[in-house]
Amino acid sequence: MGEAYQALNEQTAVNYARRLEGVFPEEAVLENREIGDGNLNLVFHIVDPASGRSVIIKQALPYARVVGESWPLTLDRARIEGEALQLYNQWAPGLVPKVFASDREQALTVMEDLSDHIILRKGMIGRTRYPRLAEDMAAFLARTLFFSSEYALTPAEKKARVRQFINPEMCDITEKLVFTDPYYDAETNSFNPLIREEVESIWKNEGLKREVAQLKEAFMARAQALLHGDLHTGSIMVTAESTKVIDPEFAFYGPMGFDVGALWANFFLSYVSQEGHPGDAEEIRSYREWIRDTAEAMWTGFESRFRALWQEHVTDPMWTAPGFLDDVIHQVLQDAAGFAGCKMMRRVIGLAPVADLESLEDASERAKAEKLALEVGKALVLRRRNLHSAEDVLRLVCSIASKQEVQA
Numbered sequence: 001m002g003e004a005y006q007a008l009n010e011q012t013a014v015n016y017a018r019r020l021e022g023v024f025p026e027e028a029v030l031e032n033r034e035i036g037d038g039n040l041n042l043v044f045h046i047v048d049p050a051s052g053r054s055v056i057i058k059q060a061l062p063y064a065r066v067v068g069e070s071w072p073l074t075l076d077r078a079r080i081e082g083e084a085l086q087l088y089n090q091w092a093p094g095l096v097p098k099v100f101a102s103d104r105e106q107a108l109t110v111m112e113d114l115s116d117h118i119i120l121r122k123g124m125i126g127r128t129r130y131p132r133l134a135e136d137m138a139a140f141l142a143r144t145l146f147f148s149s150e151y152a153l154t155p156a157e158k159k160a161r162v163r164q165f166i167n168p169e170m171c172d173i174t175e176k177l178v179f180t181d182p183y184y185d186a187e188t189n190s191f192n193p194l195i196r197e198e199v200e201s202i203w204k205n206e207g208l209k210r211e212v213a214q215l216k217e218a219f220m221a222r223a224q225a226l227l228h229g230d231l232h233t234g235s236i237m238v239t240a241e242s243t244k245v246i247d248p249e250f251a252f253y254g255p256m257g258f259d260v261g262a263l264w265a266n267f268f269l270s271y272v273s274q275e276g277h278p279g280d281a282e283e284i285r286s287y288r289e290w291i292r293d294t295a296e297a298m299w300t301g302f303e304s305r306f307r308a309l310w311q312e313h314v315t316d317p318m319w320t321a322p323g324f325l326d327d328v329i330h331q332v333l334q335d336a337a338g339f340a341g342c343k344m345m346r347r348v349i350g351l352a353p354v355a356d357l358e359s360l361e362d363a364s365e366r367a368k369a370e371k372l373a374l375e376v377g378k379a380l381v382l383r384r385r386n387l388h389s390a391e392d393v394l395r396l397v398c399s400i401a402s403k404q405e406v407q408a
Ligand SMILES: Nc1ncnc2c1ncn2[C@@H]1O[C@H](COP(=O)(O)OP(=O)(O)O)[C@@H](O)[C@H]1O
Pocket: 035, 036, 037, 038, 039, 040, 041, 042, 043, 056, 058, 097, 111, 112, 113, 114, 115, 119, 234, 235, 246, 247, 249
């Protein structure tokens, strides 16, 4: 039995790191900084300047960091995150940090230090282009979604994985914050007062709520593949040559389109926020074009890889029925559009905003971008059944964004 759980501090995290086998030389003088900037956990960056070795220790707190002890939260999320990262290392090697150790009692994972990378959201706010991003995320999505699904596993293996990743408390957060609270006057909501009229019109939009209810049901009931579950641009670290997905503590079995949609939503939130950030018209136009191309290439790369994996690995004769793969891909696309819409609206209306919008200091500039995000989000949910390709999705997003600017 290990020791009873204790939240680490900068000193005890160093003591812990020192006990890790084969990581640091015995005589190392370790330096440590807590660098967590997410909503939930502690993240310690531990370095031995003499040898240049370093690790990250990520530890779950028994509550949500952003709210405090009044919001208790399962420590099991650290097990989920560690086990998901281990599987991702098999299915998508090179696209996630390596895991050096997991400690169930202490609810922590010791992993590869990616401090030479930057959080993608920050890079995109600074209008940096990442040439590998679309291809790497296409590969990550195709491989993790395919290899965790019914199409690659035996029925017994698949059911065992579903059981392994039962994650009710983290799913409950998403069910509330993404699919419920933004659609009524919930206490957790927090939005710019300048967009109250638009938010109230969403609360009254019964047609929209019916569609969101369908997406919520798909999220809760369709255990299709192991999802990352929170694949926003704050969960991806990048350099020009490398892409790494971090933070899969929301992992569970759900509909494939949810991960694709999460990524799209965060690309589109960056897209609608561009006008509010400094830069001339040409800079804004050309960065938007890069976002558009990346979002589209990410889908086309995902689809072609997924089809290739299918051709190579699918054995169940029913999955090979002509047209069935097309049906699967079509549903992932339309689900992804709908989930992207929900994820855009939640970041404007609900708890846990995104820096792309929050960093717009001028409240009226921010309101302009937020209104745009709501319009795009609504359209993606309401019109998703008319979308049959990534080109359709991007045409819809970009046409709403440019129409609104002409009106503004
Ligand atoms: N492997 C890593 N290497 C370097 N920095 C990391 C690593 N994992 C996390 N971080 C840093 O810690 C921050 C919070 O990590 P994250 O996993 O997103 O925590 P949370 O679950 O609380 O959102 C990230 O934004 C990033 O700056």
